[in-house]
């Protein structure tokens with residue numbers, strides 16, 4: 207068990223290089239199964255969710271060769287199993303992408319049925335709706351979900367809710383289904399477009415990704431390719447908040463400013479100065495923070511994964527902010543941690559009302575999930591004095607070298623070994 211010890215109160219400055227997008231990587235890695243050949247994947251973030259995906263591929267029979275820390279060659283020619291082990295699939299929710307990919311290549315796939323998580327219930331009914339429309343049957347036995355089809359036929363699917371996972375899984379299964387598939391009311395996140403681009407590089411015929419209708423002409427077979435994953439929108443947004451909350455001046459390298467627009471717009475409204483370049487962005491804050499109204503929505507709305515970070519920033523605004531969570535039922539659990547730092551936040555269901563305070567005070571903090579964990583780091587960076595962030599395992603699922611990257615920006619943060627339950631809290 208590790209914890210981070212953070213001596214906050216110092217403005218961050220300098221440059222940070224953003225890694226590849228986690229939520230693209232965890233779909234693109236299973237998608238390599240459809241190639242039945244070699245793919246070279248570049249800009250893979252070195253994070254635990256990616257390592258778990260590579261381990262699953264390896265266990266299924268794929269050859270994995272590390273070229274560098276962020277480039278892997280994956281050879282899926284000799285995959286000889288369609289069942290993801292219970293232990294590995296439970297390590298990572300996104301293991302559900304193996305269902306779509308295995309179904310597309312072999313006509314069957316099995317993973318552990320995902321349960322609820324820290325964010326609230328996480329059903330996969332819309333994933334299954336698409337698979338069923340393509341002619342598959344699903345069954346659940348002893349916690350495992352199995353999908354199976356004699357052959358997949360393209361179909362028209364109207365999703366009842368906008369879902370990133372269901373959109374990606376339907377694309378994976380439909381790429382080689384016979385005939386044409388039309389997916390309506392789909393998600394439009396940058397990682398949806400990235401997966402479509404990757405599948406098209408492998409020979410798929412997919413149009414419309416990035417709009418709310420995707421059309422797929424099924425092809426007989428896909429092939430291997432070389433592909434570089436897009437920069438991570440949420441990692442970039444997290445460092446933008448780090449700069450904003452510490453009154454810093456930070457340049458982000460390897461970003462796509464277009465993908466950051468929903469975040470940039472809100473941070474500008476909060477009083478940050480932001481300059482955009484081709485693949486870089488500079489953010490500075492010199493004045494006070496203005497309060498905001500923020501509601502999370504599917505892309506191009508404000509991303510739910512930035513919500514804990516934005517709420518944390520707004521604890522220091524001059525006035526009252528309102529943050530409404532529009533995607534997940536239970537994404538304000540971290541607020542209790544901020545209250546112990548002196549923040550003034552009232553949560554009623556999906557809405558948080560935040561009265562800005564002048565300063566957050568240091569405290570022992572807990573990462574309740576991945577993005578909440580990142581938000582705790584930002585809170586600690588803003589507070590004068592020493593804070594500790596516990597349960598960092600959540601953070602390392604999605605942020606590559608976060609401690610080292612923050613150190614390069616001048617933060618006083620270090621990892622230390624923490625015996626379980628070593629932190630005593632003032633509650």
Ligand code: EPZ
Pocket residue numbers: 228229232300327328329330331332333334367368369370371372393510511533534535576577604
């Ligand atoms: C992805 O989760 C991301 N994870 C999440 O990021 C992100 O919060 C979420 O999209 C929304 O942007 C990955 O990409 C691995 P959804 P996903 O299906 O695909 C409901 C992070 O911090 N729904 O878009 O699982 C669901 O309950 C993580 O990086 C159904 O009702 O999310 C939710 O309310 C956390 N039925 C809403 O849709 C379904 O079949 C959106 O979920 C599927 C979803």
